[in-house]
Amino acid sequence: GQNIDQPTEMTATEGAIVQINCTYQTSGFNGLFWYQQHAGEAPTFLSYNVLDGLEEKGRFSSFLSRSKGYSYLLLKELQMKDSASYLCAVRDSSNYQLIWGAGTKLIIKP
């Protein structure tokens, strides 16, 4: 079946580093996305991985291992505005649908 797992909630300190993991099981794979969603707002695109390895974009980096069905989003130099939910989504090549995880709520403390 299709399944994406993420931790429900994480807490980190301002200025620190946090890693949010995502594991997936899908019939096919054609890319993995990370989105950020602040409470009461629309999700916004953060990153895309289709090949194994690390993609860096400023304070945010995303890693993919297709053989392990695993990705993580790394946030550095955490700021209070990073408090949000982080959604992992996989494009399933068997039906071309985007399968979403339930999201990880990240709480940043001063």
Next chain:
Amino acid sequence: KAGVTQTPRYLIKTRGQQVTLSCSPISGHRSVSWYQQTPGQGLQFLFEYFSETQRNKGNFPGRFSGRQFSNSRSEMNVSTLELGDSALYLCASSPSPGQGANEKLFFGSGTQLSVL
């Protein structure tokens, strides 16, 4: 460039009624998809439209339907509402159902539907 616009922002209905939600994509975007979001669950895919044709459909009952117009605007309809239909309905647009990072979605703020 204006973002994705969804109307209405909030909606309260009673069981058995029907509802129509509207989505205007970013100018130039021809692909529109709809999602249902409930607390504790991931986004559930409803359907995707491109050039007025439904390209893909999720596992929702036939009470959920949609359409896309020639100007790429889309509507979603839910008939015979049930309490479990209470959720945030998100619309997203993209230039086209292409490959890779070009598929990234631009979401509207959603319509919060409450069924009483």
